[in-house]
Amino acid sequence: MREIYLDNAATTRVHPQVAEKMMDTLVNNYGNPSSLHRLGIKGEQAVKEVRELIAKNLRCQAQEIYFTSGGTEGNNMIIQGVVENKKRNRMRIITSAIEHPSVLDVFTFYENHHIEVVVIGVDAQGHIHLDELATAINEDTILVSIMGVNNELGTIQDLKAIGKIVKAANPKCVFHADFVQGFMKIPVDVKACELDALTLSGHKIFGPKGVGAVYIKKGTDIKPLVRGGGQESNMRSGTENVPGIVGFGEAIRLRQESFMGEHQEIQNLRNYFIKEVTAKVEDIKINGESNGSPYVLNISFNRVRGEVLLHSLEAKGIFVSTGSACSSHKKEKQYVLKAIGLAEEYKEGTIRISFSKDISKDDVDTTVEAIAQTVTGLRLLVKPRRK
Ligand SMILES: Cc1ncc(COP(=O)(O)O)c(C=O)c1O
The missing domain is CATH 3.90.1150.10 (Aspartate Aminotransferase, domain 1)
Known part of the structure; x- marks a missing residue:
């Protein structure tokens, strides 16, 4: 059948060319990117190339890209990283009612830990109420997290308009978007949308599962979630998933023209x-x-x-x-x-x-x-x- x-x-389904590249990396580019010898440098180079490729597609700098284990980790890393970094008496964080559970669950967790959580409603098509958002942002607001494309409905939020509202109401507030369902499907310009952080995942675009990346704008204060050897500029420790990252990169390369x-x-x-x-x-x-x-x-x-x-x-x-x-x-x-x-x-x-x-x-x-x-x-x- x-x-x-x-x-x-x-x-x-992983694209055959992605699988091929990953297999080649597993077998032939097995060095630890942190090792000082040439096998390590070869692994580091492969990771660097993919970092640059993602940066080119988001129109940001390569140093602003950090690899993760996927969208769930990326969303957790940004939300928890912003909240844990602030630790003020009064904090408000804002999201929408139709976010992925990897955002909503983190918000619920903080709600139970005495942080003021505001959930913005949506209209019948799934667009967030922009006026509700504008009035919800105050001087205590440290984070607004709104997804770019909804995974159940396909509704696209106007990230440019949202970015403008966020920054006009509170320039210090971090603006994050879960862009897992949008990356390499619809274009995004992180600068034009005034985004401070963006979450991506590999397996929605014919890449492997268990790999993703986040964009974090230079100068944004985010506490690392995973500590250890200091990889990914201290933002996400752990030996890099080189075959996964290479596969993610190949999936992007295959889509970027088409x-x-x-x-x-x-x-x-x-x-x-x-x-x-x-x-x-x-x-x-x-x-x-x-x-x-x-x-x-x-x-x-x-x-x-x-x-x-x-x-x-x-x-x-x-x-x-x-x-x-x-x-x-x-x-x-x-x-x-x-x-x-x-x-x-x-x-x-x-x-x-x-x-x-x-x-x-x-x-x-x-x-x-x-x-x-x-x-x-x-x-x-x-x-x-x-x-
Ligand atoms: C909108 C959205 N965000 C986050 C995720 C989680 O991504 P991952 O499966 O890479 O953890 C998904 C996966 O379905 C998603 O659709």
């Missing part, structure tokens, strides 16, 4: 999916922003359970998800749908389709047909019996 993989926001063009192709595919599914299945809702990230499509089916639909599609070789993979183990699974005010009868029947360049129009036809069949069958089962 041919597999149709539509869960690319959860993770992507992602702007790919964007339109994926947009066309997403539009086609919406047109077909709307024509073939009644009583559905497309959630999120129509001009958001084309890579994510969030659909709710009334009178269907998302999980049942997911497994029925899986039996046909089609892989989708309900909400985000990262929060599927959590108690409050549907906090994003709740935040956009989705009606109760649609919430349970929500799936996320996330595209990649490997998906064709034929795949969309097959998937929509399978959804139409399954949804019709499931709805027959739940239809109340006639007397």
Whole structure:
């Protein structure tokens, strides 16, 4: 059975060229980048090249990039690093209601440790209320953390406008964005957005899992989370994941020329999916922003359970998800749908389709047909019996 993989926001399949480069690094570039001999220098050079590549794509300096074990660590590193560095009597930190758990959980942790946490609400499309943000920032505010692209809805926040609001209200406040779902999919300019910190991850762009990076603007006060040998300019100790970093770099290299063009192709595919599914299945809702990230499509089916639909599609070789993979183990699974005010009868029947360049129009036809069949069958089962 041919597999149709539509869960690319959860993770992507490693590109063969990425795997090849990683294998070569594992076998031939195995020195510790901290070693003084030439094998160490060769490893250090490989890491340096990827650092420069990321900096070029973010339009910042190479010294402002630090490697991590992925998006979760990156978000923790920035949020905890800012809070632990300040340790003032009165501190306020601000985020949005639809952040990834690797942001929201850290905020909840601090809320329980007597730090004032403000969670900004969103509209029906998932855009944060900018006026709410503007009034929430005061002189005690040390951090604003707002994601660039939402992982469940694909909604894109206006980071430039947010940056302007943050810095106008309190120039000393650190502005951070989780950009895990946006990197190498939509362009970002950290300077134009007045960002002090940005989180990236490798496995959403055909790179390996367990590697990522953060941008930290020069001069931003952040306490390191992981201490030890002083790697990554003392910001993140531990021997560098050289094969992972090289793989991340190759994934970026493979996308940097093509992602702007790919964007339109994926947009066309997403539009086609919406047109077909709307024509073939009644009583559905497309959630999120129509001009958001084309890579994510969030659909709710009334009178269907998302999980049942997911497994029925899986039996046909089609892989989708309900909400985000990262929060599927959590108690409050549907906090994003709740935040956009989705009606109760649609919430349970929500799936996320996330595209990649490997998906064709034929795949969309097959998937929509399978959804139409399954949804019709499931709805027959739940239809109340006639007397
Ligand atoms: C928006 C967002 N932030 C952070 C993460 C966590 O990244 P990682 O899986 O690299 O820890 C994810 C992963 O799904 C994500 O979608």
